Amino acid sequence: MSEVPGDGSVQTSLHIDPYERNWMRLTVVLLVVFATAVTIAGFALGFQVPSPEERVDPNTVAIGDGPFGEPGLRAYPDGSYDLYVVAQMFSFAPNEVTISAGSEVTFYVTSVDVQHGFKIQNTNVNMQIVPGQVSKLTMTFDEPGTYDFICTEYCGSAHAQMYGTLTVEK
Amino acid sequence: MAVSRRKSKDMEEITSTEEEFHPKGTVLVLAIFVLVLILLWATVYLILLSRGMTTV
Numbered sequence: 001m002s003e004v005p006g007d008g009s010v011q012t013s014l015h016i017d018p019y020e021r022n023w024m025r026l027t028v029v030l031l032v033v034f035a036t037a038v039t040i041a042g043f044a045l046g047f048q049v050p051s052p053e054e055r056v057d058p059n060t061v062a063i064g065d066g067p068f069g070e071p072g073l074r075a076y077p078d079g080s081y082d083l084y085v086v087a088q089m090f091s092f093a094p095n096e097v098t099i100s101a102g103s104e105v106t107f108y109v110t111s112v113d114v115q116h117g118f119k120i121q122n123t124n125v126n127m128q129i130v131p132g133q134v135s136k137l138t139m140t141f142d143e144p145g146t147y148d149f150i151c152t153e154y155c156g157s158a159h160a161q162m163y164g165t166l167t168v169e170k
Numbered sequence: 171m172a173v174s175r176r177k178s179k180d181m182e183e184i185t186s187t188e189e190e191f192h193p194k195g196t197v198l199v200l201a202i203f204v205l206v207l208i209l210l211w212a213t214v215y216l217i218l219l220s221r222g223m224t225t226v
Contacts, residue, residue: 019197030204034211041215041218041219045219047224049224049226050224053226137224138224138226
């Protein structure tokens with residue numbers, strides 16, 4: 001409560017201009033709509049963001065007997081693949097991969113030096129690759145074609161040359 | 171008392187001026203801003219949906 005100057009009366013609520021009030025209402029409505037859309041994509045449609053799969057030692061992960069010691073595709077009888085990728089300045093290993101159309105690929109990517117990015121163009125596969133951590137994401141490739149994957153985190157002078165190719169055959 | 175009445179009259183004039191103030195240009199700029207925001211957001215959202223689902 002506050003006293004209105006001049007007439008001595010008491011104002012019980014804050015005066016808000018109608019334009020200001022409508023702008024606040026519109027802002028709240030937009031936030032609710034955006035949050036609803038994100039919730040639908042995440043929970044009803046099943047879209048998930050990349051997750052850290054496990055912790056590893058970046059100094060030894062690529063030279064041990066583990067999957068990153070020999071990075072590449074692992075094919076399974078059901079037609080799915082696991083792809084283990086090691087990122088380092090300024091290349092991906094492997095940097096050329098071929099799979100069949102309609103196959104589900106689970107990407108496991110780690111870095112042995114600095115932070116990198118792993119984005120497959122024209123898809124939703126986009127991960128931060130942090131040394132000491134394995135990033136994991138799964139996607140099904142239905143459309144045949146050539147998909148470039150690139151580093152999206154500036155990692156040094158030859159960052160722009162850090163890329164590879166994923167080919168999806170019919 | 172006279173001073174008090176004058177003050178009260180001044181307040182009425184100010185209130186009257188505020189009620190008649192319609193910032194049409196600002197409303198137009200903000201409307202364009204909101205429309206662009208919605209269009210950009212919706213475009214990115216539809217691209218996300220069209221590219222297919224990712225899971226972990």
